[in-house]
Amino acid sequence: xxxxxxxxxxxxxxxxxxxxxxxxxxxxxxxxxxxxxxxxxxxxxxxxxxxxxxxxxxxxxxxxxxxxxxxxxxxxxxxxxxxxxxxxxxxxxxxxxxxxxxxxxxxxxxxxxxxxxxxxxxxxxxxxxxxxxxxxxxxxxxxxxxxxxxxxxxxxxxxxxxxxxxxxxxxxxxxxxxxxxxxxxxxxxxxxxxxxxxxxxxxxxxxxxxxxxxxxxxxxxxxxxxxxxxxxxxxxxxxxxxxxxxxxxxxxxxxxxxxxxxxxxxxxxxxxxxxxxxxxxxxxxxxxxxxxxxxxxxxxxxxxxxxxxxxxxxxxxxxxxxxxxxxxxxxxxxxxxxxxxxxxxxxxxxxxxxxxxxxxxxxxxxxxxxxxxxxxxxxxxxxxxxxxxxxxxxxxxxxxxxxxxxxxxxxxxxxxxxxxxxxxxxxxxxxxxxxxxxxxxxxxxxxxxxxxxxxxxxxxxxxxxxxxxxxxxxxxxxxxxxxxxxxxxxxxxxxxxxxxxxxxxxxxxxxxxxxxxxxxxxxxxxxxxxxxxxxxxxxxxxxxxxxxxxxxxxxxxxxxxx
Amino acid sequence: xxxxxxxxxxxxxxxxxxxxxxxxxxxxxxxxxxxxxxxxxxxxxxxxxxxxxxxxxxxxxxxxxxxxxxxxxxxxxxxxxxxxx
Numbered sequence: 136x137x138x139x140x141x142x143x144x145x146x147x148x149x150x151x152x153x154x155x156x157x158x159x160x161x162x163x164x165x166x167x168x169x170x171x172x173x174x175x176x177x178x179x180x181x182x183x184x185x186x187x188x189x190x191x192x193x194x195x196x197x198x199x200x201x202x203x204x205x206x207x208x209x210x211x212x213x214x215x216x217x218x219x220x221x222x223x224x225x226x227x228x229x230x231x232x233x234x235x236x237x238x239x240x241x242x243x244x245x246x247x248x249x250x251x252x253x254x255x256x257x258x259x260x261x262x263x264x265x266x267x268x269x270x271x272x273x274x275x276x277x278x279x280x281x282x283x284x285x286x287x288x289x290x291x292x293x294x295x296x297x298x299x300x301x302x303x304x305x306x307x308x309x310x311x312x313x314x315x316x317x318x319x320x321x322x323x324x325x326x327x328x329x330x331x332x333x334x335x336x337x338x339x340x341x342x343x344x345x346x347x348x349x350x351x352x353x354x355x356x357x358x359x360x361x362x363x364x365x366x367x368x369x370x371x372x373x374x375x376x377x378x379x380x381x382x383x384x385x386x387x388x389x390x391x392x393x394x395x396x397x398x399x400x401x402x403x404x405x406x407x408x409x410x411x412x413x414x415x416x417x418x419x420x421x422x423x424x425x426x427x428x429x430x431x432x433x434x435x436x437x438x439x440x441x442x443x444x445x446x447x448x449x450x451x452x453x454x455x456x457x458x459x460x461x462x463x464x465x466x467x468x469x470x471x472x473x474x475x476x477x478x479x480x481x482x483x484x485x486x487x488x489x490x491x492x493x494x495x496x497x498x499x500x501x502x503x504x505x506x507x508x509x510x511x512x513x514x515x516x517x518x519x520x521x522x523x524x525x526x527x528x529x530x531x532x533x534x535x536x537x538x539x540x541x542x543x544x545x546x547x548x549x550x551x552x553x554x555x556x557x558x559x560x561x562x563x564x565x566x567x568x569x570x571x572x573x574x575x576x577x578x579x580x581x582x583x584x585x586x587x588x589x590x591x592x593x594x595x596x597x598x599x600x601x602x603x604x605x606x607x608x609x610x611x612x613x614x615x616x617x618x619x620x621x622x623x624x625x626x627x628x629x630x631x632x633x634x635x636x637x638x639x640x641x642x643x644x645x646x647x648x649x650x651x652x653x654x655x656x657x658x659x660x661x662x663x664x665x666x667x668x669x670x671x672x673x674x675x676x677x678x679x680x681x682x683x684x685x686x687x688x689x690x691x692x693x694x695x696x697x
Numbered sequence: 698x699x700x701x702x703x704x705x706x707x708x709x710x711x712x713x714x715x716x717x718x719x720x721x722x723x724x725x726x727x728x729x730x731x732x733x734x735x736x737x738x739x740x741x742x743x744x745x746x747x748x749x750x751x752x753x754x755x756x757x758x759x760x761x762x763x764x765x766x767x768x769x770x771x772x773x774x775x776x777x778x779x780x781x782x
Contacts, residue, residue: 206734213730217722217756217760220722220760220763223764224767225715345745346743346744346750347743348744354743356745357744372738372746374734378731381731382732385727385731386727408782409768409782412764412768413768416764416765419760419761419764420761423758423761426757427758683704686711687704688781689775689781689782
């Protein structure tokens with residue numbers, strides 16, 4: 136069977152599965168819609184969190200980034216897993232005990248102020264929209280390459296599917312489709328990795344193959360380091376970024392992970408505090424499977440790629456090469472007109488430009504794996520993109536219907552009315568996200584990484600101090616969040632988009648890149664909040680008592696009542 | 698009043714666990730994976746340079762273990778202070 140037929144079959148099967156689950160798990164109350172009724176088992180929640188978290192960026196882009204940057208790519212591996220330690224230890228159990236529906240709920244109640252709530256809603260919307268646009272683009276990319284439909288048609292199909300199960304099932308539908316999506320995406324990620332690991336090292340476990348000898352008896356990592364030196368790239372296992380920047384980027388990604396509303400909200404769906412802890416562990420275990428495999432894939436595909444293309448005649452390139460050339464994501468420019476591909480570190484002589492995003496998708500083809508494996512990767516990438524998009528859309532719709540309408544604009548709204556508002560705002564959010572997927576503004580790719588900086592700069596300090604610092608008051612928290620997010624936005628706009636006079640790498644403050652600046656903005660948020668709180672009145676006694684209760688696991692039922 | 702005092706003690710023990718676990722978290726990632734990476738790279742772990750291994754594999758394994766240990770410690774603590782659900 137051809138690749139295209141296989142892809143249609145696998146995508147068809149997985150999509151019908153998602154729709155089937157959505158019909159089975161229709162939401163009938165706002166509690167179903169926002170937190171899946173609050174009775175999800177820790178294992179199911181762990182699976183759902185893992186799928187929710189691992190987006191098109193984790194599935195498609197990350198291994199590619201590591202493949203091209205070697206050691207420098209470690210920031211993503213440590214940053215996007217280490218954040219779960221913070222989440223499990225500092226946030227999840229306490230937020231579960233608090234027991235409401237959204238992150239702005241916590242901020243608004245803990246800081247006894249609708250201004251704080253509004254600031255939190257604003258931050259949640261900015262973070263989620265920048266993130267969701269990138270997912271839609273991922274869906275379009277997969278459709279256009281594997282199913283040879285227009286990117287736009289691909290985005291539309293993705294929109295309809297997400298719309299269907301997010302609007303119908305809310306959090307409940309999303310949770311159980313995410314469980315299925317995790318299974319699809321991890322299977323799709325592991326099968327080619329295992330195949331290639333066996334091909335290259337005789338070990339079925341990619342994590343071990345990563346540190347093994349190749350068929351020629353040389354350790355793969357040493358061999359790749361050698362290839363990189365010969366071709367004039369920087370050595371694979373050592374970095375080119377400054378130590379300080381590595382530290383700041385890793386910290387920003389970790390803290391950002393712990394501050395992302397669509398991840399936090401998943402911990403509201405379990406029954407009790409100990410379940411919240413357990414599901415954080417499950418989530419990280421499921422995530423770690425992919426995250427420890429990704430760097431192995433990066434190494435395998437990098438080695439395969441160099442060996443396939445470097446100093447080989449263009450005429451002899453395999454089919455996948457021309458296929459990707461058609462998408463424009465792989466470009467060969469024969470500068471010295473010798474018909475041979477020179478792939479080297481020196482930009483003047485280099486003739487091959489490869490988009491990082493294609494590595495995971497092209498990898499099985501480069502390794503000559505059977506068509507069904509390649510099709511499986513396409514289905515897996517779609518699962519990753521759709522599951523994250525759905526989680527984000529839910530945050531957006533809950534922010535509007537619950538935090539804005541129910542809590543601020545019209546508190547008298549009925550349960551039914553609120554549910555209708557939630558569904559309606561999910562529809563609007565899908566349409567906006569789809570628009571950005573079809574007309575991707577240039578800044579989408581750049582801002583997905585920065586969404587973490589924004590989350591780190593705004594939510595993380597406000598939430599952790601809300602739990603661990605009883606005397607933090609509304610004046611402190613609000614000024615911290617505002618200063619943090621404004622500073623981060625300013626730095627990002629200045630150095631990424633050339634606003635406010637722009638600036639180059641030399642002008643970075645303390646040599647910290649915009650990706651790592653979230654750490655500084657977060658520290659500033661902490662300092663501002665603490666200083667302001669010292670000069671303003673303590674929070675009311677009831678609020679201090681609320682903090683006392685969220686620190687103790689028992690009595691969840693009571694905290695849940697509205 | 699004694700219950701109040703108990704809860705204070707519960708919270709303090711919790712904080713002690715957090716400090717301990719987060720120092721390990723910091724050590725394996727920021728210290729071994731980034732700050733000391735060059736020094737550790739002089740040591741080999743099979744085909745891996747040790748610092749590189751921590752940055753791309755080891756830190757992640759330790760993170761998982763940290764959360765599992767945290768669950769164990771907290772479940773015990775909850776029982777001890779009778780605040781489990």
